[in-house]
Amino acid sequence: MSRFPDPARSRAVLIGVGHFPDAPRLADLPAVQENVAGLWRRLTDGATGVLDAEHCEVADPAGSTADLGRAIGRAAEEATDLLLIYYAGHGLVDDRGRLYLATSATRSQAPKYSALSVDLLREDLGGSGAAARVLILDCCFSGRAVEVMTGEDGLVDGQLSIAGTYTLTSTTANAPSYALAGERYTAFTGALLTALDSPRPLSLDEIYRSIAADLHSRGLPRPMQRATDTAADLALARGPAEPDGPRAVPVNEIRFHRGPAATRKQMTGGLGKMLGTMALFTAGLAVLLAVLNHDPGWLLAMPVWFGAISVLIALITAVTLFSTPREAELIIDRSGTTVRIRNKGEITYSSLIPWRDISHVGVLPPKRGSVNPRARQVYAGNHLLVVRLRPGVPYRETKGMLFSDQLHGLGYRVVATVGSFSADSAQILAALDRFAGDRVLHTEQEFLARDPRITPSMF
Numbered sequence: 001m002s003r004f005p006d007p008a009r010s011r012a013v014l015i016g017v018g019h020f021p022d023a024p025r026l027a028d029l030p031a032v033q034e035n036v037a038g039l040w041r042r043l044t045d046g047a048t049g050v051l052d053a054e055h056c057e058v059a060d061p062a063g064s065t066a067d068l069g070r071a072i073g074r075a076a077e078e079a080t081d082l083l084l085i086y087y088a089g090h091g092l093v094d095d096r097g098r099l100y101l102a103t104s105a106t107r108s109q110a111p112k113y114s115a116l117s118v119d120l121l122r123e124d125l126g127g128s129g130a131a132a133r134v135l136i137l138d139c140c141f142s143g144r145a146v147e148v149m150t151g152e153d154g155l156v157d158g159q160l161s162i163a164g165t166y167t168l169t170s171t172t173a174n175a176p177s178y179a180l181a182g183e184r185y186t187a188f189t190g191a192l193l194t195a196l197d198s199p200r201p202l203s204l205d206e207i208y209r210s211i212a213a214d215l216h217s218r219g220l221p222r223p224m225q226r227a228t229d230t231a232a233d234l235a236l237a238r239g240p241a242e243p244d245g246p247r248a249v250p251v252n253e254i255r256f257h258r259g260p261a262a263t264r265k266q267m268t269g270g271l272g273k274m275l276g277t278m279a280l281f282t283a284g285l286a287v288l289l290a291v292l293n294h295d296p297g298w299l300l301a302m303p304v305w306f307g308a309i310s311v312l313i314a315l316i317t318a319v320t321l322f323s324t325p326r327e328a329e330l331i332i333d334r335s336g337t338t339v340r341i342r343n344k345g346e347i348t349y350s351s352l353i354p355w356r357d358i359s360h361v362g363v364l365p366p367k368r369g370s371v372n373p374r375a376r377q378v379y380a381g382n383h384l385l386v387v388r389l390r391p392g393v394p395y396r397e398t399k400g401m402l403f404s405d406q407l408h409g410l411g412y413r414v415v416a417t418v419g420s421f422s423a424d425s426a427q428i429l430a431a432l433d434r435f436a437g438d439r440v441l442h443t444e445q446e447f448l449a450r451d452p453r454i455t456p457s458m459f
Helices: 031-044 065-078 118-127 144-150 187-196 204-217 260-293 297-323 376-381 405-409 425-435 444-450
Strands: 011-016 056-058 082-088 091-093 099-101 132-138 165-169 224-227 253-258 327-333 336-343 346-354 358-364 384-389 412-417
Touching (some): 011 065, 065 118, 132 187, 165 204, 253 425, 327 412, 327 425, 336 412
Parallel strands (some): 011 082, 132 165
Antiparallel strands (some): 091 099, 336 346, 384 412
């Protein structure tokens, strides 16, 4: 007979990684975002789910291997009834046959140091006090996890099976897993969600048989499972959840754009403020000189002064407007960061910095003393999008009034000021978080922690 987990004593971590900026050989998997959303909704549905929403964590897909490890470790420590770990993404195998789960920071040639080891995952599951531990893997070669979790076939010689464990994998030890073009979910997880939507609650063994029949009917690799003790009797849903909502639209890039209208508006607005300030200044100066010299003629000279200064400012603004690039665009996507400048619709400058060339990236304020912080709008617009390039990567010189020469000497380069694209620091950082993984540094303190050569005086 199936049993349901106690929501208060159960924990789950759902991991779906679909983009691998450091491993161009690993294809993007947009369906895994839908996988995680669909599974989370069924596990936590108010009427038919078996878990509390606050105890079912969806891991950040851009999180580092360490971030994912911390989430798994925390869940393993807190769970006393059910511990559920789900992963969808790419599976990698090293030259000794060990399975690794790819993260956004994974380098396909070095999975040992940049991916999540299933051997280590086994340790967290084995060390948990949960009565039932369920591992579901939707990735290539995932069948190897069955061997790891049971200590068979020499992968973990001398280790015993973990009691109370159910391992369910999308394929065998040596076969690929499938994400079919145009499908909302990957093949395995789609079959899993169909099983969870059964009119009556299915045990894990029944879920496995339902998935196996579904995949077999489509000529796809068979899934694998292995159970110890009574874990196979566990149920993960009480019945069908509400039908799936509209399909999420994947975000493939984020663009920041500043056209000629925005440039003119800002500059003419600044001109108005400047003229107003100059008018008050010249009026005050004229009154002061008239009083000090006992000569009201100084008051008559004020319009002449103001007019001359206004003409000079207007000429400078007109020249600047004429020479300012018509359009500026920053594109942050799966490949890296791209800056494009257009004049009259034609691209006059384009620069792509791929993620593989970037050690870390972030936004820094302009160099101390270069911009008055009290001019908040100007100061915010002059924050700098900065990259630290990997050794040997060529890039143009970006020394200047706003950027520290010391940082430039350490290999840091300015991509642009954030105001050049009608953006602010928070918007730029949010876009970087989506695509750049753990390269992103959010504060000056994080820059200091990442690079011991930097001192606070360099900012």
